[in-house]
Amino acid sequence: xxxxxxxxxxxxxxxxxxxxxxxxxxxxxxxxxxxxxxxxxxxxxxxxxxxxxxxxxxxxxxxxxxxxxxxxxxxxxxxxxxxxxxxxxxxxxxxxxxxxxxxxxxxxxxxxxxx
Amino acid sequence: xxxxxxxxxxxxxxxxxxxxxxxxxxxxxxxxxxxxxxxxxxxxxxxxxxxxxxxxxxxxxxxxxxxxxxxxxxxxxxxxxxxxxxxxxxxxxxxxxxxxxxxxxxxxxxx
Numbered sequence: 001x002x003x004x005x006x007x008x009x010x011x012x013x014x015x016x017x018x019x020x021x022x023x024x025x026x027x028x029x030x031x032x033x034x035x036x037x038x039x040x041x042x043x044x045x046x047x048x049x050x051x052x053x054x055x056x057x058x059x060x061x062x063x064x065x066x067x068x069x070x071x072x073x074x075x076x077x078x079x080x081x082x083x084x085x086x087x088x089x090x091x092x093x094x095x096x097x098x099x100x101x102x103x104x105x106x107x108x109x110x111x112x113x114x115x
Numbered sequence: 116x117x118x119x120x121x122x123x124x125x126x127x128x129x130x131x132x133x134x135x136x137x138x139x140x141x142x143x144x145x146x147x148x149x150x151x152x153x154x155x156x157x158x159x160x161x162x163x164x165x166x167x168x169x170x171x172x173x174x175x176x177x178x179x180x181x182x183x184x185x186x187x188x189x190x191x192x193x194x195x196x197x198x199x200x201x202x203x204x205x206x207x208x209x210x211x212x213x214x215x216x217x218x219x220x221x222x223x224x225x226x
Contacts, residue, residue: 043216092158102147106158
């Protein structure tokens with residue numbers, strides 16, 4: 001199983017600012033995923049990040065708002081740009097397990113509050 | 116209609132009870148069915164997965180899939196306070212490997 005850490009664990013930010021969330025995995029992985037978990041809502045995939053290529057964004061999410069970097073096989077960052085209170089959420093990164101796409105390991109999440 | 120429907124609860128049961136958690140879905144192409152457990156302030160962790168229809172048992176946990184009814188269940192026997200968490204169903208298939216998650220059901224097992 002993969003061990004994933006995220007920084008920061010939580011933050012309170014003012015509207016209009018940006019926050020970069022870091023995700024570190026203890027083993028090399030091809031794909032990393034970024035999710036958003038809003039209160040009372042299901043986990044929603046923001047984008048898939050492969051090392052060496054542009055991230056693939058899901059419908060409703062755009063690169064200008066959520067730029068992603070994937071500089072190597074163990075690390076990724078997600079930036080939440082020009083934040084508004086609607087961006088208040090938990091942001092999670094995940095990776096696939098050895099058994100395939102139906103097995104995902106998640107980080108502990110970053111709890112973001114925008115005031 | 117959402118692709119995956121899951122009652123958010125909370126579901127409160129006494130210790131030792133049998134718990135039944137359920138999800139319905141609309142996409143008949145789903146082939147992989149997963150249950151994740153999420154403790155407060157933690158990320159989800161995979162509990163069980165099932166491919167296609169049928170039952171799967173792992174200790175006190177049993178996962179059931181009824182594709183004809185588009186209905187999946189997770190049963191927890193002899194529930195313990197440590198089972199208190201949010202349980203998320205997830206499913207994938209039909210050419211997409213990205214799982215679609217339910218909203219999660221909050222379970223509280225009180226001593």
